[in-house]
Structures are given as C-alpha cells and as structure tokens.
Amino acid sequence: xxSDADLVLSGAEEVVLPKTARLNKLRWHCRRxxxxxxxxxxxxWERVGDSIDAEEESALRALLAxxxxxxxxxxxxxxxxxxxxxxxxxxxxxxxxx
Amino acid sequence: MSYTVRKFDAVIxxxxxxxxxxxxxxxxxxxxxxxxxxxxxxxxxxxAAQGGVAASLGNSEEDHWHWHMYDTVKGSDWLGDxxxxxxxxxxxxxxxxxxxxxxxxxxxxxxxxxxxxPFGGHMSNFGEKxxxxxCAAADRTGHAMLHAMYQRNVKANTQFFVEWMALDLxxxxxxxxxxxxxxxxxTGEIVVFxxxxxxFATGGAGRIYYSSTNAFINTGDGVGMAxxxxxxxxxxxxxxxxxxxxxxxxxxxxxxxxxxxxxxxNSQGERFMERYAPNAKDLASRDVVSRAMVTEIxxxxxxxxxxxxxxxxxxxxxxxxxxxRLPGIHEIAVQFAGVDALKEPIPVVPTCHYQxxxxxxxxxxxxxxxxxxxxxxxxxxxxxxGECACASVHGANRLGTNSLLDLLVFGxxxxxxxxxxxxxxxxxxxxxxxDAIDRSLARVDRLNNQKSGxxxxxxRLEMQRTMQKxxxxxxxxxxLVEGVTxxxxxxxxxxxxxxxxxxxxxxxxxxxxxxxxxxxxxxKATMVSANARTESRGAHVRDDALDTPETPNxxxxxxWLKHSLWSRDGNQMSYKPVQMKPLTxxxxxxxxxxx
Numbered sequence: 001x002x003s004d005a006d007l008v009l010s011g012a013e014e015v016v017l018p019k020t021a022r023l024n025k026l027r028w029h030c031r032r033x034x035x036x037x038x039x040x041x042x043x044x045w046e047r048v049g050d051s052i053d054a055e056e057e058s059a060l061r062a063l064l065a066x067x068x069x070x071x072x073x074x075x076x077x078x079x080x081x082x083x084x085x086x087x088x089x090x091x092x093x094x095x096x097x098x
Numbered sequence: 099m100s101y102t103v104r105k106f107d108a109v110i111x112x113x114x115x116x117x118x119x120x121x122x123x124x125x126x127x128x129x130x131x132x133x134x135x136x137x138x139x140x141x142x143x144x145x146a147a148q149g150g151v152a153a154s155l156g157n158s159e160e161d162h163w164h165w166h167m168y169d170t171v172k173g174s175d176w177l178g179d180x181x182x183x184x185x186x187x188x189x190x191x192x193x194x195x196x197x198x199x200x201x202x203x204x205x206x207x208x209x210x211x212x213x214x215x216p217f218g219g220h221m222s223n224f225g226e227k228x229x230x231x232x233c234a235a236a237d238r239t240g241h242a243m244l245h246a247m248y249q250r251n252v253k254a255n256t257q258f259f260v261e262w263m264a265l266d267l268x269x270x271x272x273x274x275x276x277x278x279x280x281x282x283x284x285t286g287e288i289v290v291f292x293x294x295x296x297x298f299a300t301g302g303a304g305r306i307y308y309s310s311t312n313a314f315i316n317t318g319d320g321v322g323m324a325x326x327x328x329x330x331x332x333x334x335x336x337x338x339x340x341x342x343x344x345x346x347x348x349x350x351x352x353x354x355x356x357x358x359x360x361x362x363x364n365s366q367g368e369r370f371m372e373r374y375a376p377n378a379k380d381l382a383s384r385d386v387v388s389r390a391m392v393t394e395i396x397x398x399x400x401x402x403x404x405x406x407x408x409x410x411x412x413x414x415x416x417x418x419x420x421x422x423r424l425p426g427i428h429e430i431a432v433q434f435a436g437v438d439a440l441k442e443p444i445p446v447v448p449t450c451h452y453q454x455x456x457x458x459x460x461x462x463x464x465x466x467x468x469x470x471x472x473x474x475x476x477x478x479x480x481x482x483x484g485e486c487a488c489a490s491v492h493g494a495n496r497l498g499t500n501s502l503l504d505l506l507v508f509g510x511x512x513x514x515x516x517x518x519x520x521x522x523x524x525x526x527x528x529x530x531x532x533d534a535i536d537r538s539l540a541r542v543d544r545l546n547n548q549k550s551g552x553x554x555x556x557x558r559l560e561m562q563r564t565m566q567k568x569x570x571x572x573x574x575x576x577x578l579v580e581g582v583t584x585x586x587x588x589x590x591x592x593x594x595x596x597x598x599x600x601x602x603x604x605x606x607x608x609x610x611x612x613x614x615x616x617x618x619x620x621x622k623a624t625m626v627s628a629n630a631r632t633e634s635r636g637a638h639v640r641d642d643a644l645d646t647p648e649t650p651n652x653x654x655x656x657x658w659l660k661h662s663l664w665s666r667d668g669n670q671m672s673y674k675p676v677q678m679k680p681l682t683x684x685x686x687x688x689x690x691x692x693x
Binding site for chain 1: 136137140141142143144145146238241261283284310311312313314315347348349425426429430432433434436601603604605606609
C-alpha cells in the first residue's frame with residue numbers, strides 16, 4: 001500500500017514512484033563506469049540509508065547527471081564547482097569523507 | 099501464460115564500445131536494432147579505458163600492421179589465433195579513421211594527423227624497438243569513443259532499452275539463437291526479445307575477484323547466459339592482473355608511482371623486490387612484481403591483521419614531488435586506503451583487470467562451438483564481441499590499447515556479419531519454443547520464494563575471496579585443487595540465494611542476485627580451467643610449471659598449445675587447436691616470450 005508520505009516530490013519524472021522505489025532507482029543510478037565512483041557511492045549509501053532528505057536527494061540526482069570523469073573530479077576535489085550551492089557542496093563533502 | 103514479445107532484426111546486449119559499434123553497422127544498414135543495457139550507454143565501463151587504441155597509422159614514424167600482429171601474437175604467448183590477430187591488426191586503421199569521422203576528438207599532431215604515443219609491448223620491425231601506435235583522446239579515450247558512437251547510433255535510429263537486464267538466451271531445438279529474455283528494471287516485467295540476430299557485448303566479469311579494477315556493472319552477464327544456454331567458454335583461466343590495486347578496494351595505483359621511486363615493502367619493512375629482481379627491483383615487469391607480492395603474502399610476510407597485503411611506500415619522496423608528479427594518488431590513498439600517503443605507506447595487492455577468455459567466436463564475430471569434427475561451428479543467429487568474447491586475439495595475455503581495438507574491430511565485424519546474414523536470408527524469426535520465457539520466470543520465482551536460503555552479499559564475498567586466494571595472479575597446484583571444491587560449494591549457495599525485498603520496481607537486491615548467478619558461472623569456468631592447465635602461459639602462472647629448455651618459463655607447447663573449453667554441464671573440459679595459420683602472411687613461429 002502506498003502512502004502519501006512516500007510521495008515526496010523531487011523532479012517531475014519521479015513523482016509517481018513511491019519513496020522506496022525512487023531511492024532504489026537512485027541507488028541504481030549510482031552504478032557508474034568508474035570503480036572509484038562505485039566505491040564512493042557504496043560508502044555513501046551505507047551511511048545514509050533511507051534517511052536522505054528531499055533536498056539532498058535532488059542534489060544527488062543532479063550530480064548523477066554529470067559525466068563520470070567530471071563527477072570523479074568533483075568528488076575527489078580535483079576540480080571545484082563553478083558556482084556555490086550549499087546543499088550540493090555539503091553532499092560533495094559527504095561523498096568525499098573517507 | 100501470456101507475455102510480451104518484442105520483435106527486432108537484431109538485439110544487442112550491452113552498450114559499451116563493442117555493442118555500440120555493432121549497432122552502428124546494423125542500424126545504418128536499415129536493420130531494426132535494439133540495444134539492451136543495464137546502465138545508460140555512456141556509463142559503460144569502456145569509459146574507464148584511458149590508454150588509447152592501437153593502430154599502425156604510422157603518423158609519427160614508420161609502422162606496419164604486420165609488426166602490430168607480431169607484437170600481439172607474442173603478447174598472447176602464442177595462444178592467440180593468428181587469423182583473428184591478422185584480421186584485427188589489418189582492420190585497425192580503417193576502424194580508427196571511421197571513428198574519427200564519427201567525431202571522435204583524437205589528440206592531433208601539428209600537421210593535423212592523429213597523435214600517437216608508445217605503449218608497452220608495441221614495437222617496430224618485429225620486436226626491435228618501441229613504436230608510437232596508440233591513438234588517444236587525452237586520458238578520456240574510452241569516454242570520447244562511447245560518446246561519438248552513441249551519437250552515431252541516435253542518428254541511425256538504434257532503439258535503446260536503457261535499464262533493462264537481459265536474463266537468458268533463447269535457443270531452439272536445433273541450437274539456433276532466437277533472442278533473449280530481459281527484465282525491465284523500472285517495472286520488473288520480463289519480456290521476450292525475439293530477434294533474427296543476437297549479439298552479446300556485455301563486457302568482462304572482473305567482479306569475480308575480491309580485488310578488481312572493474313566497475314560494479316562488470317558481472318559477466320553475457321558469459322553467464324551463454325554458459326547456462328550450453329555454450330562452452332574459452333580460455334577462462336586467463337585474467338590480466340595489475341600489481342598495485344589498493345587492498346580491499348581495487349582502485350589502481352599507476353605504475354608511475356614506482357617509476358617515481360615508490361618502494362614495495364613487506365611486514366618486516368623489507369624492500370623485498372631486491373631479492374626477486376636485483377636489478378630492476380620495484381620496476382620489474384608486472385608479472386614479476388605481482389608474483390613476488392603473492393609469494394611474500396603466502397610466506398607469511400603480508401601486512402595487516404590478516405597478513406593479506408603488502409605496502410607501497412612513497413613516504414621518503416618529497417611531498418611536492420608526490421603532489422606534482424603523481425596527482426590523484428594522494429586522494430586515492432585517502433579515499434580508498436584511509437591513509438595519508440605522504441606519511442604512511444599504501445596497502446596494495448595484485449588486482450584483476452581484464453578477462454582474456456570468453457564466449458568463443460571466429461574473426462567474423464560468429465559464436466562458434468564444437469560440432470562433430472568441426473571444433474568451431476557457428477551457432478545460428480548468435481554473435482559476440484569485446485571483452486565478453488574470445489576471438490581469440492589476446493590469447494594468454496593482452497597488450498595495452500588492444501582492448502579498445504578489439505571492441506571496435508570485432509564490434510564492427512559481428513555487426514557486418516549479422517547484416518550479411520540478414521540480407522542473405524540466412525536468418526529469420528524462427529518460431530519461439532513454447533518454453534522461451536520459462537527458465538527466466540523460474541529463476542525469478544525461485545528468488546522470490548526461497549526460504550532459509552543464502553545471503554547474496556556474503557555469498558558474493560565468499561566467491562570473490564575464493565577466486566582471489568585460489569586462482570589469483572600466481573597459482574599453486576594444491577590451492578587450485580581445493581579451489582575447485584570450494585567454488586562448487588559457493589555455486590551451491592548461489593543456487594539458494596534468498597532476497598528480502600520482493601518488490602518489482604527497481605529491486606536492486608534482485609538484480610544483484612541475478613548478476614551473481616552470472617558471475618558464478620565465470621568463477622567456476624576460471625577455477626576449473628586453471629586447475630586443468632598444468633603449464634604456465636601468459637597470465638596463467640603456476641608454481642609447479644618448471645622453467646626447462648623444453649618448457650621455457652613453464653610454457654609447454656607440446657601439450658598445451660590449445661584453447662580450453664569449459665562446459666557448464668558436468669564442469670567438463672575439452673580443447674581445440676590454436677589457429678596458427680594467419681590469413682595471408684606466414685605463421686609467426688613459436689619462440690620464448692621475452693622482452
């Protein structure tokens with residue numbers, strides 16, 4: 001049974017999925033071409049579990065749209081983002097935390 | 099029961115380099131082509147390939163495909179088929195130039211030609227001196243290649259099924275391949291893809307090892323599906339290892355670290371490479387370094403609580419040298435080893451990198467199996483290319499930059515052969531067998547209904563640890579014998595996997611369990627084939643294969659110059675001859691492989 005609480009809005013295409021399925025989909029999108037990123041995201045999900053909030057979820061979805069080499073450059077700190085976005089920058093710091 | 103059937107001229111499984119290249123060939127010939135992929139095409143593991151693609155363009159200095167062919171045969175330790183190797187090396191220039199026309203942003207010389215750089219094992223004039231043969235796009239060659247080919251496919255109307263996982267091959271009573279079953283991850287629905295031609299381009303299965311440089315998606319899905327459908331697997335004992343992957347993570351520490359003065363040490367702090375290679379020391383070749391590391395670990399001089407890694411020490415180097423010359427290494431050590439490499443050594447182990455064996459094919463990309471007197475009879479409607487296939491061009495050991503070439507040449511070749519077979523009327527939509535979808539439904543039903551079964555995470559770890567310990571970079575007779583029993587026990591556990599989550603939408607637990615069912619076939623094939631091959635050749639090195647005048651470096655051409663074929667049914671081994679006769683030139687005769 002789907003409850004309204006599951007239906008957190010975070011991006012138009014994701015509206016219809018219940019939260020558990022939506023997070024599973026997001027977890028799958030963390031399967032990347034580079035092992036480095038797979039390992040970073042594995043560690044991340046082990047830490048946050050299902051406790052990720054809507055803002056962070058949205059920031060993560062945006063990061064996952066990056067190309068893998070660019071994403072690794074951001075996560076490893078080799079390249080800094082061109083703008084300031086507190087939620088995203090906190091997420092990057094969290095991803096970077098060993 | 100009723101189920102959805104989707105009909106295509108061709109179905110390609112996998113959207114990395116080989117799959118995308120094959121799809122271009124089919125779609126541009128007007129064939130209705132579907133590509134199934136677990137992840138978005140440009141997230142395929144081809145992205146990780148940095149070194150470049152080999153082609154004897156001769157843009158900077160004289161080069162010739164025949165020299166490239168010689169290097170590849172020698173690199174393969176003479177296990178590569180010389181017809182396929184000649185084919186690949188002769189087609190290299192054409193395939194690279196085509197790629198350039200697709201928009202691939204190769205690095206260039208001032209005169210506008212493609213820039214080429216030297217790469218290990220690539221020589222001019224039959225092994226005389228290094229030659230510049232690798233064409234690259236900065237350090238993002240694989241990535242740029244995938245983008246160029248994906249765009250070309252979009253233009254050609256290739257139909258992508260993204261986030262679909264192929265489950266099983268469909269064969270009829272005559273053994274012909276009629277397509278695959280596949281699961282839409284978004285809904286959990288299982289559908290039949292009914293095709294005239296089916297091409298597997300699913301990549302390698304490096305995740306069978308505990309320490310692997312491969313991304314998590316590399317689960318050998320095509321190889322597992324082929325094995326379950328009765329296709330024997332070729333030369334699965336041959337896996338390329340890199341000596342320095344971060345222990346427990348697998349992330350590569352580039353050879354440049356030892357080049358800049360990095361030193362390998364055991365638990366006693368000893369620079370042990372001095373004993374194994376007094377001259378080259380830590381800069382000895384990959385196999386020598388890997389073997390020394392494993393010997394140290396096996397003899398109890400490994401580090402850490404389980405004494406299962408050695409240390410790569412750069413603490414004596416000036417911090418500014420590390421940060422300037424080895425950018426990224428500091429961050430990798432912090433992220434994946436939890437150490438500050440400026441102050442502490444990095445734990446490392448030999449790490450699985452590339453699968454040389456796979457689904458047996460000929461150089462036309464057709465999957466071939468033994469049939470009567472013919473050891474390589476094509477399977478109707480079935481083709482394979484890239485790391486999942488064994489053409490065999492890499493034989494017992496792959497040369498750097500030949501993997502991207504392999505996927506271009508044989509992706510194109512498989513596509514081209516399929517187009518010819520389709521146009522020539524050799525292929526049709528043969529009637530689906532009544533049980534076309536049953537095996538896949540039964541696999542998923544079992545996962546849904548399993549009680550008191552085995553835990554997928556623990557079972558995967560057990561498989562990976564067993565493979566690492568018993569069939570790693572340096573192999574021992576007793577360990578292999580024991581490994582065969584152990585991996586069968588893991589396979590028994592895989593047959594009883596139980597998942598907690600039974601939901602349908604993006605059920606990642608189910609997907610990972612299905613992937614493990616593919617990995618275990620690769621693991622069994624590797625262990626059994628490695629145990630059976632009692633010589634050393636290329637990447638398969640056994641301590642009991644002695645270096646004698648008749649068997650240089652333990653290579654026993656009299657008894658073992660042949661391809662292994664592992665059949666899932668009964669865990670049986672059979673063999674077929676290596677094709678020593680090239681297409682047009684003379685055979686490159688056997689000799690000791692030395693650099």
